[in-house]
Amino acid sequence: MVALFTLPRRIAARTVGHALAFVARFITAVRADWRGIEPVAVQRVYYANHVSNADMPMIWTVLPPHMRRQTRPVAAADYWLKNKLRAFVGPEVFNCVLIDRRPDARTEDPMEKIIEAIDEGASLIIFPEGNRNMTEDPLLPFRAGLYNIAKARPDVDLVPTWVANLNEIMPKGEVIPLPLICTVTFGAPVHVRDGEDKDSFLRRAADALVDLAPERPGARASGGDGA
Amino acid sequence: MNNQTTLDILGLSLGVFGILIGLTLVGEFLRARQPSGKANPVVEAFVMRVHTWWGLVILTSLAVLSGRTGVLLLFAFASFAALREFLTFARKHRADHLSLALGCFVILPLQYLFVAFDWTALFTVFIPVYAFLLLPIVSALRGDPSNFLTRVAEMQWGLMICVFCISHVPALITYDMPDGSDRSILLIVFFAMVVQFGDLFEYYAGRRFGRRRIAPSLSPKTIEGMIVGVLCAMAIGAGLAWATPFGLVGATLMAGLASVTGMFGSLVFAAIKRDKGVKDWSHLIPGQGGFLDQLDSVIFAAPVFYHMTHLIWG
Numbered sequence: 277m278v279a280l281f282t283l284p285r286r287i288a289a290r291t292v293g294h295a296l297a298f299v300a301r302f303i304t305a306v307r308a309d310w311r312g313i314e315p316v317a318v319q320r321v322y323y324a325n326h327v328s329n330a331d332m333p334m335i336w337t338v339l340p341p342h343m344r345r346q347t348r349p350v351a352a353a354d355y356w357l358k359n360k361l362r363a364f365v366g367p368e369v370f371n372c373v374l375i376d377r378r379p380d381a382r383t384e385d386p387m388e389k390i391i392e393a394i395d396e397g398a399s400l401i402i403f404p405e406g407n408r409n410m411t412e413d414p415l416l417p418f419r420a421g422l423y424n425i426a427k428a429r430p431d432v433d434l435v436p437t438w439v440a441n442l443n444e445i446m447p448k449g450e451v452i453p454l455p456l457i458c459t460v461t462f463g464a465p466v467h468v469r470d471g472e473d474k475d476s477f478l479r480r481a482a483d484a485l486v487d488l489a490p491e492r493p494g495a496r497a498s499g500g501d502g503a
Numbered sequence: 504m505n506n507q508t509t510l511d512i513l514g515l516s517l518g519v520f521g522i523l524i525g526l527t528l529v530g531e532f533l534r535a536r537q538p539s540g541k542a543n544p545v546v547e548a549f550v551m552r553v554h555t556w557w558g559l560v561i562l563t564s565l566a567v568l569s570g571r572t573g574v575l576l577l578f579a580f581a582s583f584a585a586l587r588e589f590l591t592f593a594r595k596h597r598a599d600h601l602s603l604a605l606g607c608f609v610i611l612p613l614q615y616l617f618v619a620f621d622w623t624a625l626f627t628v629f630i631p632v633y634a635f636l637l638l639p640i641v642s643a644l645r646g647d648p649s650n651f652l653t654r655v656a657e658m659q660w661g662l663m664i665c666v667f668c669i670s671h672v673p674a675l676i677t678y679d680m681p682d683g684s685d686r687s688i689l690l691i692v693f694f695a696m697v698v699q700f701g702d703l704f705e706y707y708a709g710r711r712f713g714r715r716r717i718a719p720s721l722s723p724k725t726i727e728g729m730i731v732g733v734l735c736a737m738a739i740g741a742g743l744a745w746a747t748p749f750g751l752v753g754a755t756l757m758a759g760l761a762s763v764t765g766m767f768g769s770l771v772f773a774a775i776k777r778d779k780g781v782k783d784w785s786h787l788i789p790g791q792g793g794f795l796d797q798l799d800s801v802i803f804a805a806p807v808f809y810h811m812t813h814l815i816w817g
Contacts, residue, residue: 304587305587305785305787307785307786441591444595447597450600452600452601452604452608454590454600454603454604454607455583455586455587455590455607456587456590456591457587457591457785
């Protein structure tokens with residue numbers, strides 16, 4: 277009975293999901309480059325660079341539907357629960373794992389929720405920088421979360437995922453997205469090695485991610501100043 | 504549309520389908536000659552291109568058959584896709600965000616509206632004059648002087664190439680035929696066929712017996728390939744003279760002119776790509792690269808063809 281009542285809502289969520297993917301494709305012709313993995317439904321944690329709120333929908337769009345259904349983005353509860361529309365899109369359209377970013381006020385441990393989602397068989401999309409990168413550097417230093425996941429569930433593939441061009445398509449503070457081509461590159465999975473400490477693992481994971489960034493004169497990550 | 508016009512479009516489409524069936528058979532024959540389990544990359548690339556041509560030809564035929572609206576929508580989308588590719592590699596800063604967004608979402612649709620309503624006086628000056636002056640102002644108001652001239656120049660170039668030039672293809676519909684008929688839409692078919700077939704013959708002739716390169720540091724184009732390509736375009740133009748108001752000699756010369764302009768246009772694009780360090784503009788058209796890779800010759804040839812038509816037969 278409960279399933280029957282939620283059916284219209286679930287259909288609405290699916291429809292909105294398809295509409296968002298269509299808009300993403302129309303604006304950016306977003307394309308996946310499966311450089312280090314195959315597009316098959318293996319359980320993975322995709323960890324990506326974060327420059328714009330549109331990063332996660334881009335990765336979500338390029339995943340084939342059978343992979344998209346089992347993939348859950350890890351996102352901030354304060355952002356996605358801010359109003360009714362976001363509370364529909366975040367948890368229901370994208371099926372986000374919502375975590376509380378306020379260490380003093382939260383009642384649930386974010387890492388527990390993440391591990392729980394992995395144990396339920398979900399793949400995850402995470403942004404280990406924690407915040408949107410507004411600097412000239414390609415990446416901010418990674419938070420410990422990625423290492424903790426790698427330690428807790430060492431069998432799961434951690435896949436570096438580079439989203440190119442989004443800082444130009446939709447920089448922070450702009451409302452209208454620019455139509456530019458966006459590419460999402462998936463690299464070879466990384467795992468934590470025996471005896472590897474937190475800092476060296478995070479550095480290795482960040483290097484694997486930056487290696488995927490395209491080098492292009494005239495369209496550098498920092499805003500196209502390079503030549 | 505007049506029945507005769509529709510029949511002529513259908514006839515031309517079926518003619519091209521016939522050529523494509525031939526090319527498909529050639530591709531499959533070449534494939535079958537390969538030892539089993541082995542694929543020849545040249546043959547596979549050829550087969551992929553033929554498949555893409557099928558798609559492009561079917562899409563264009565449907566658009567032309569549906570008349571003015573279909574053609575306008577098709578080319579407006581082509582402009583959008585081409586501009587998206589061009590701007591991806593253009594020099595730009597945060598300060599250009601609004602002016603670029605205006606270019607894509609306001610200036611592009613307006614240009615096609617002006618074409619649709621046949622406001623010639625506006626559509627020929629809108630981008631070269633008004634957008635040219637307005638967009639740098641919008642960028643300047645955001646106050647970032649670094650590389651300013653490069654940024655606004657690349658933006659204006661993108662709009663001229665991807666919107667202004669491409670919109671001259673659907674603008675051919677608004678040409679008033681000397682006999683007052685609605686057959687101006689056939690000019691688009693004529694134009695597209697001579698330019699694209701000229702390119703095709705240039706490419707394969709250049710590969711077979713091309714020796715002297717025109718610009719060795721830019722592109723593999725050869726003088727021999729270009730001569731063969733232009734001569735084939737002229738022959739096709741002569742064969743299609745019945746679809747135009749140009750007469751036999753006029754149609755042959757117009758086909759040659761469009762083809763030559765187009766080939767030099769793709770040379771210009773080769774220089775841009777070499778400078779930006781890219782091989783293809785995108786991956787949207789399988790086997791061909793991006794929209795700009797497919798349309799580079801059409802882009803240069805379209806305004807010249809449009810204005811010569813008006814100048815001589817106007």
